[in-house]
Amino acid sequence: MWATFWDAERQHFRTLKKSSETVDSWNGYVVWPFIIGVEALLEAEVASPGNFTAEISASLEAVEKFYSNEYGAYTAWLAFTGNHDIYYDDNAQVAIALLRAYNTSSVSKAVYLTRAKRIVDFLFTGWDSANGGGMKWHVEKTVRNAISTSLAAVAVLGLVKTSRQISGTASGGVAVGVADKTEAELIAFARQCVQWVLDELQLDSGLIMDGVGGGPTYTYNTGVPLHAICLLQELNPTSDLAAKAEKLAAAAVDKTKSLFDLTVANLEYRFWWDNTYFLQLLIKGLISYAKTYAAIQPAIAQRVIEEMDRQLRYVKTYIIDSSDGLYWRSLRLYAISQEKLAIYRQLTGDNRGPEYDQEERLMDDTNLALPVAERELCKTLLGNGGAARTFLLAGQYFAAS
Template sequence: MVHAMAETLPARKTNEAISCLQAYWNPQRHGFCAWKMFPGNEDIYYDDNAHAAQALITAYEATHEQKYLQQAKTILTDLIMPSAQKDGGVPWHTNNQNCRNACSTGPAAVAALRICAIEEDHRLAAFAERALKWLIATLRDPQDGLIWDSLVFNADGSPNINKMKWTYNTGFAIHGFTLLYERSKNPDDLKVAVSLAEAALNPQNSMFDHTLQDPQKRMYSDSSFFLHHLVDGYRVLSKHALADRLRNEIRRIAAWGQEFMFDPSDGLYFRGSCPYSISEELRARFNQEFGVNKELSVNGQERDEHGNLCKTLIGCAAWARILHAAEEVN
C-alpha cells in the first residue's frame, strides 16, 4: 500500500502511511515485523522487508525525504544482505536459514540496484549482481525459462526445489536484470531480461489461466499482489526492448482488472484475476464475454470470515500500481 500511495498520491499521504508502517519496525533487527513491534517479536520475513525497502525508495523519490532512503539501505545492509553471504540467495524468514526464495532474493536485488541508481554503492551493486546470478543459475526452469519458487535444504543437506511458478518471481528477475543492464551496459544482462520477459509473455506457460482455448485471450491466473511485480518488470524493460509487446501487455492486464476486478458499487478492486472465482455475477460475465461455461470456483481469499465478498488493501494497492503503470506507458 505504501508503494502504491507513494506512486500516486501527494507526499503528505505517503508520509502518513510510512508513519503507520513504523509501528512494525524492530530497531534491534533493523527490519519490519509481520505484526506490530513488541519486545521479543522475531516474526520477520526477508521478502516483506525487501518489499518495504522498495516502497521506501519510491517514497524517497516522491518526497525527497532522505530518511526513507536511509531506512531502505539499513534494511538491505543490516538485515537482508548478511543472510545471503553463503551463496547469494536470500531466505524467506529469519528463523529458517535452510531455504533460499525467489520472492526474497529478487526484490532485494531490485531494491539494491534502485538505490545504486540514486547514489553509488558498490557493496549494494555487488550484492544485487550476485543475487540475480544465483537466481537464474539455481531457480530458472531451463524448459520454459520461468523462475521457480524456492530452494530448500533437507535435513541431510540435499537440495530440493519447489517448482511452483508465481508471476512475481519472474517479474523480479526481469526487473533486476534490466536495472543491472542500465548500470553495467552489458548486453548479456539485457539479453537475460528479454528472454525472461518472452518466457513470461508466452500464454502457453503455467502462469496463465488455460480456461480459454484462444491463447491470445488468456490472462495470468495469479493474485494481483503478485501480478503487479511482473507488470513492474515489463514496464522497466519496455524502455530498452520489446516496447510495443510489453506496453500492450501492461495495458491489457489493466483493462482486464477494470472490466472484471473493479466493483463499481464501492470503487474498489477484488484481489485476484480470475472472475469465475469471485461471484456468480462475474462468472456469468466471463462466460458471456468468452463463450465458455466455466463453473463458479470460490476463492476464499475474496471473502471475509462470514463468507461475504470483501476487498483488501493489498489487492486494491496492487491494482492501483498496475493502473499507474498502464498510464505511464501510454
C-alpha cells in the same frame, strides 16, 4: 483505497471485519499489504504531485510501528520484544518504498534514506551461503525463494542509483554507508542474487518458479528479476544481460506458458492467472524492460507493450466491482463470485464451475463456519493497493510514450 482502509485514529490500514492479512481484534493489516498501499500512494503522488503528501507522511511514519530494534528490520506484525516474525521480502519491499519516497521531491525526507540503508544492512544477513545461496524468506526458516532474492537485488540497486544521484557521479567505488560495502560490492551482491534466481529457479519455459523445490510461476517471480536486470543494465551493464532480459520478457507474454491461465481453451481469453498484488510487480518489470531494451529488442518490446495494454483493459473492465469502484484480488473471474463466474462463462463460452477463493471473503468466525460460496465477499488492501499501483505505473508509462 485510502478512504476505505485508512483509520486516522489508529494511524493504520485496517478493515471493519476480519479478512485476509488482518491481525488482532481491530483487524489491522500486516506489513506486506501495508507497504503495497504506501507504494500505491507514492505512485499517485508522482502522477499528481502534491495531492498525496499528507497520506504518504502519515502512512510511512506508521510503518515504523513494525520496526524491530533487535533485528534492525521490520516485523510482519507490530514489533515487540521477542517478535522474530521477520521476512526478507517484506523488508526489501519497505526499502524500495522508502527510496521511492526519498526520490520523490514533493514528499522527500532525509530519514527515508537512512531507514532504507538500515534495511539494506539487514538484507545482507539473509544470503544463505551455507545451503548454496539465495536469500532466505524468513529469519527463522530455511526456505529460499525467488521473491526474497529478486527484491533484495532491486532494493540494493535502488540504493546504488540513489547514491549516485546524490553524489552526482555516474559510477564510482565509494562506499555508500551500508554494511561496510563499496558500490562495486553492492552491485556484485545484486548480480549474484539475479544469477542465483536464473540458475536455480528458471524453468525451460523461461519463467521463474517460486523457490527451491518448485512452486507456481507467479507473475512477480518473473517481473522482479526482470526489473533487477534492467537496473543492472543501467548501473553496470554487461554483455549477458540483454539475452537474460529477453528470455524473461518473451516468456511473460507467451499465452502458451504458465503465467497465463492455461485452463482457458481459447487463447484470445487467456490472461495472467494469479492476482492484482503480484501483477503490479510484473508490470514494473515489463515497463522497465520496454524502457531499457526497446531499441535493441523491438519485436519483444512491442509484444510486451501490447500485452500490458490488453491485460490492463481486462482488469479495468472485469476485475472492478462497479458498485464501489474497488477491485477484487484474483485475475480469474471464476474464483471471485457468482456474478463474475457468469461473466466468465459468457466471455469464454466455458461452462466451468466456480473455484471460489476464500481470500475474497470475510474471515471472521461467523463466515468461516459457512461454505466458501456462502461467505460474505469483501475488498482487501492487498488487492486494491496492487490494482492502484498497477494502473499508476502503466498509466505513467503509456502517458509518457
